[in-house]
Amino acid sequence: MLHTLGLLLGCQLLGEVTARGFGLPMPGPVLGLALLVLILATMPTLAERLRPTTTVILANLSFLFVPAGVGVIGNFEVLSADGIALLAILTLSTVLSMLAAVGTFIGVRHATERWAP
């Protein structure tokens, strides 16, 4: 568990340093994710050692968003007079985005499978 946490934090740290150092438009953890994929590609046996801890973390991913969620309640006044309009926009926009992504994904998959040899 400590080995895994150390590796995850180390990748995040390297990601943060790279992102900030080069002024890249992406968060450190996302670069850290890419770095860990590269590490796994060079050392595939590492995957099984990481599995127990990462499984626990990802199974409880919702838990990690609770403090930020409580922040929404604490910051509710920023929604001000536009609250209802914003809720409608968020709902509509999120559904439209999912429809666009799922439609494209399935459509392209069918098209490429048809052309595949």
Added chain:
Amino acid sequence: MTDVASLWSYLATSPLIWLTTTILAYLVADGVARQLGNPPWANPVLLSVLLIAPVLWLTQTDYTTYFEGAQFVHFLLGPATVALALPLWDNRDTIRTSVAPIVLALLTGSIVAAGSAIILARAFGLPMEVLLSLAPKSTTAPVALGISEAIGGIPALTAVLVIMTGIIGAVTVTPLMNLLRITDWRARGFAVGVAAHGIGTARAFQVNPLAGAYAGIAMALNALLTSLIVPLLVRWLV
């Protein structure tokens, strides 16, 4: 035996009580959701917030004090994002065969997420700084805040909109995909990851591991693409 007031004044300012409250609230919320069979509306983040908010209100605790305790949980979002590397690695073979769907669905999903928000905000006649705060709503929080600041939005408002978007996506994805009779877990996961970042990804993992892996890919790629396209979309659509 110290009096209750002085004991409370000590506890209320220490991280211990709010960290404990956060964990207990989540365990109750997650337990309830599991008992019910994880229905879409019983979102663990939403339920936890609904349990914690009255406690903060009754004890007259401000959010800053609460967050001093809860920040240890919040901090783990970084390592958890890095941990998404493992499901990605596990599913590398299916990912290799679906590069084209991934890239194109990322493009349409990202553009519609930001573009429709801008167009709808204009249609509703919202103020410009609110519109700019809304544009990066489907991106993971740290990136969304950076984009919002760069284009002239209000980062505090963006933070609220990002979390709301995540919960909306997590709650609507299952009924929407069932309605459309979509059975491909890769497509379902990818869609919620593009539209509703980490909270959508958490929902995907709750439902199916393959959906979770694809949601994680979508979330990571969307963070990169959104930061590139939002400034362009704002220029074209506003």
